[in-house]
Amino acid sequence: MSRIASIVALIIAGVVSYALWAHLGRPIDIVDVPRGHLQCLSYTPATDASSPLNAKDGLFSVPDGMIENDLKILSQYTDCIRTYSMLGDQGKTMKAAADAGIKVMVGIWIGADDERNELEINRALELAHQYPQAVRAIIVGNEVLLRREMTGERLARIIASVKARTDFPVTYADIYEFWRRNPVVGETVDLVTVHVLPYWDDPHPVSIDEVQAHSRRIIEQTQTLFPGKTVQIGEIGWPSAGRTRSGGSPTLVHQARFVREFAAQAESIGVPYNLIEAIDQPWKRMPEGTVGGYWGILDKDRVLKFPLTGPVSEWPNWKLAAGFTAAVSLLAFAWALLWRKPITAPRWIGLGLVAPAVGATLWALGAQLGLIVLNNWWGWVWISWLMVLAVIGGALLIYAVAGGRNVPKPAGFDGVVSAFRNRKFDGAQLIGAYHWAVMLPAVVLALSMALDGRHRDFLQLAFWLPAAAFLLLHLQPSTRERSDQPQPEEAWVAALLLIAGPFAIDQFINLEAVVWAATCVMLSVPWLGFAIREAKRIDLAFRGRTRGAIG
Known part of the structure; x- marks a missing residue:
């Protein structure tokens, strides 16, 4: 048998x-992009080593010929790009676009520093007037109001000063809410450029099934707010990787679906659009988390991530x-x-x-x-550590399922510390050390996700295998904890995981968050006996002090 x-x-x-x-x-059928061509794409020339993240006074260098090559590739998919600054090497985009026959929404980066603003404005206008055939519009500022770097009145004065120096259409770009709060800006611009980024909506993004209707509502609200102005979309898109936020799940298929469905209905919406973005920007993973680096239609190697027509596979x-x-x-x-x-x-x-x-x-x-x-280097150390934990956890789980009856009870915190001091481990101490190698990063991540998880990834894939192995081994009598042993370190870690894990759930439709919370709870179960005894000890100590104070 x-x-x-x-x-x-x-x-x-x-x-x-x-x-x-x-x-x-499996291939997923999605509506095609009309003519396989997108209206406009955001473009920032950057590399892993050189980007706005490490720019000095807005300046950073990129390899010779990179911009020209990028625009040659992008011309296959669009005839327009949006830029965000013209300082330094970014200014090379104008000539390259003119040579490639691509129009540019010329970006002027505006912030709190007036001296830097003047440099940005002067350089952008200089290049725009040098290559007028490539200019579609001039965008004075990107989400300056969202970043709270200046008032609407001050921004309106800057926009007016730029308008006085050029005949090109002048606009500003921000989300709907800050257009609504600052009507003076809307009165000043020639065009209203609104950002529609449903993934970042607070408090809860909608699902991919609802996102097109949601986007249309925002556009209609903007058109209603400014009935006498031309409205255009400055940024719209969906990421292909990163953490799920409520109903918003960033996957390759979801990105393809969002882009292709929106492009297919763009004409009925009645506004020009610019997709964010042309090429993945890995440097954005630092300020925005993993998701920030994966909004591109092309990956960082300039390869199209999904076809613009035909089925798409995750x-x-x-x-x-x-x-x-x-x-x-x-x-x-x-x-x-x-x-x-x-x-x-x-x-x-x-x-x-x-x-x-x-x-x-x-x-x-x-x-x-x-x-x-x-x-x-520390990024590589971190992912290597997580992979090793998962591999060992998988081996333990296989052993527990197939008949691991002889795994020793893991040593407690003191036993593991003693083994490190003596540089000699027995079986119980090895298992105990592995427990702590899993539990410490798990509890740090659980607390981080609970307190500020907006830009952090769910890592249940790294922890569910050891969590399941610990639980199965715990249920076997030979490895079950003995209730007479106080282990406060294990107690506190178990309590923190049990409490913090579920706090990462923004909504129960976020299956990624639910699985992460379940993994945290599962990790805590083998040590819950310690947590209960520690709670009783603290309660007795508190009662004793209270009686002493009353006496």
């Missing part, structure tokens, strides 16, 4: 490996993922056979389900961490 069960389980693992990824990688290389998952499953079965001890039929079947789950998790985690990693 055991042999038959092992064969059945292996077949189950193979079928699950294939079926799971075939489903995740995992176009899903067959590789299925092969990896099946290989992990095969390794798990081979490992189980090396134990040379009987495995019951239910445990074989459990292994047939868990092994592909481990393989799929590791593949998906690797893909996620590849998007998260920053261009520095």
